[in-house]
Amino acid sequence: MPPLVLALLIGVTAGMRSMTAPMAISWAAYAGWLPLGGTWLGWLGWWGTPWIFTLLAIGEYIADKLPTTPSRKAPPGFIGRLLSGALCGAAIGLAASSLPLCLAAGVAGAVIGTFGGHAARMALSRAFGTDLPAALIEDLTAIGIGAFAVASL
Template sequence: MVIAFAFLIGVITGLRALMGLTMVSWGAGLGWIPLGDTPLHWLGLPITRYILSFLALGELVNDKLPKTPSRKVPPQFIIRIVMGGFSGAAIGLAKGSWIVGLIAGAVGAVVGTLGGAEFRGRLAKAIGKDLPIALLEDAIAIIGGFLIVSHLQ
């Protein structure tokens, strides 16, 4: 199960770079992801949740701007892999296997980055507009992330 949840939070991170870690932080803060006795206990602190939420909201806005680079360019791609791996490692650490979580989260981030870009590109081309698909992708990332962390209890 750890592999599946870590992979899925990585996929969410591939869609929106900060969403996976933000959801993990909220999950830890709400007691769904037991990180209290681990080196990552700080993820569950209120200040961490609020800062990550603010940054994730900024990312949602920034994603819609015309000058925002593709998620597939090296800096953005690397950040998503690192963040996906870290988010997966946190889930893995809570369940006793942080290395498995790290790897699964990083692989999920690659899948989410490439798959999300393809999904958004094809649907935007089909309807002739990017914004509705970008908003759909936001909803998938937020709802998907919530469902993943809420089922870790």
């Protein structure tokens, strides 16, 4: 699959769950699927990085279900999702020698994932009559898209 499409997909993941994308990318780098050694993003493949991002992702999955969690569309959350998409898109771009385009695709994917994920979750919440099943479906979707993207590297 073309790196630009993979960067867009990992950006969508970042838009849905901001820590899931770097978790997937860091596991791919650690496993050697994403050759980042010797680059400015080589730290993504260090032995502890995937574990740290995994813990952060788990924390995000939990925090997302809390009623006090702010909207993903509010500036701090939205900016964080854009940065996550940019970082992960850049990682794919570095490995594919297509840094600027993949970085931009990661950001574009984050926008799509933020607004598309929100719209889908709201529709599912209305259909279920409660938010929790919709939130869990969104978690699994983000994990699935991220896993597909890194498995396709």
